[in-house]
């Protein structure tokens with residue numbers, strides 16, 4: 626049994642974001658968004674030439690799209706480039722991204738991060754309940770494809786969020802619903818997130834511990850996660866197992 630690092634020893638439940646935390650699918654989302662947004666920018670160049678540059682899979686993704694639902698992410702990026710965000714425009718771009726994403730998923734598959742799996746197993750061995758939460762409607766499918774769905778006691782995904790009318794990140798609703806299903810109060814639980822909107826949601830939800838996961842999106846990603854609400858930042862969740870090797 627892998628024991629837990631001190632930071633997690635007082636925690637009674639842990640809620641994990643999915644894309645980029647459990648599965649290596651954030652980069653698949655980012656690549657699909659890039660094609661969809663760049664096609665749109667080419668066909669409908671913003672009036673301001675400074676806003677015409679292509680979508681950046683690191684900075685634009687982290688700043689505007691990561692952690693948000695499909696429609697919220699599309700609207701946030703288009704608005705940032707000064708583009709009209711009529712419902713139709715947002716829906717058209719979001720639908721294009723969805724087609725690209727599902728095609729890539731079919732071709733490439735998805736894996737779980739080994740360090741995350743190690744931590745989740747250590748939590749299970751220690752009797753700490755675990756939930757997966759995600760703005761994505763694909764979260765259940767991703768966890769199942771990666772072979773880790775059964776490591777979690779609860780899952781709240783984008784479909785559930787829509788059905789229950791939960792506000793998107795940075796509001797904490799998704800995480801509060803997840804921890805509620807585990808029967809633990811937020812102030813006794815941890816949230817694990819790689820998105821700026823996600824760590825902010827953890828902070829707003831009053832969680833005992835917000836862990837930011839820096840997947841090296843940029844040189845200052847760790848500092849940005851801390852500014853948005855992370856209490857600690859790791860590069861790999863294996864670091865939260867006692868004896869884990871910080872990278």
Ligand SMILES: O=P(O)(O)OC[C@H]1O[C@@H](O)[C@H](O)[C@@H](O)[C@@H]1O
Pocket residue numbers: 644651654655690691692693694695698723759760761762763764783820
């Ligand atoms: O898979 P869906 O429902 O289209 O949701 C997409 C969103 O899912 C989120 O989990 C990701 O962090 C976003 O980057 C992504 O855009």
